Amino acid sequence: MTEERDPLVWALKSERPEPAGYLKVRCRTYVQPNGRESDWDILQGSRTVALVAFTEDDRGILVRQYRPGPGKVLAELPGGLVGPEEDVVNAALRELLEETGYQAGTAEVVMRTYLASYATHVRYAVLARDCRKVAEPTPDPEEFVEPVTLPQDEYVAHLLAGEYTDADMGLAGLVAAGLLKQAG
Numbered sequence: 001m002t003e004e005r006d007p008l009v010w011a012l013k014s015e016r017p018e019p020a021g022y023l024k025v026r027c028r029t030y031v032q033p034n035g036r037e038s039d040w041d042i043l044q045g046s047r048t049v050a051l052v053a054f055t056e057d058d059r060g061i062l063v064r065q066y067r068p069g070p071g072k073v074l075a076e077l078p079g080g081l082v083g084p085e086e087d088v089v090n091a092a093l094r095e096l097l098e099e100t101g102y103q104a105g106t107a108e109v110v111m112r113t114y115l116a117s118y119a120t121h122v123r124y125a126v127l128a129r130d131c132r133k134v135a136e137p138t139p140d141p142e143e144f145v146e147p148v149t150l151p152q153d154e155y156v157a158h159l160l161a162g163e164y165t166d167a168d169m170g171l172a173g174l175v176a177a178g179l180l181k182q183a184g
Helices: 087-102 150-163 166-176
Strands: 026-033 037-044 048-055 059-065 072-076 080-081 106-114 122-133 146-148
Touching: 026 146, 037 166, 048 087, 048 150, 059 087, 059 150, 087 106, 087 122, 087 146, 106 166, 122 166, 146 150, 150 166
Parallel strands: 048 122
Antiparallel strands: 026 037, 048 059, 048 080, 059 072, 059 146, 106 122
16 A cells, blocks of 8 residues: 655755755844843844635635645645735735635734744734635745635634644734634
8 A cells, every 4th residue: 555645745855054045044242231242143034924814704714835844734824925115914915815816805914023032033914804716826936835724613723723833823813803712
């Protein structure tokens, strides 16, 4: 019996210590209030956007794709890079269409945050509603994606389980959509 290979999985060929150029790390030297110097590695990067997106019949939209950090295929929020002069909502709508073939009826930024305390990346969460399929996905050449939709309860459960890379963006979208209750 032959095991069928997932067409989204990448095969690791090699690993080396130097970067490929996708991420830039800089060392910043700071003088602290007590006069001591301290070196910090800072990850530099572009703005990014991730969407919590729902179809017209309230199904959540995800994109199955291989993620090299975790080393496996994950059901992710659609999203990607925001161009230097690009409006965040326009970037979100473009990424949604490219990765899934869906066009949003409405979209709004619901959160802005940094990737981490040692990173310059600014990340945005966008809530998109009333999405409808208008085309086939047209991902970038290094993206191999499979759009999927889930019933709202399964979608919320998936986002709460944290098996994707933008969990903070997912939670922000669920809160904005009114699908998570505040602790009272």
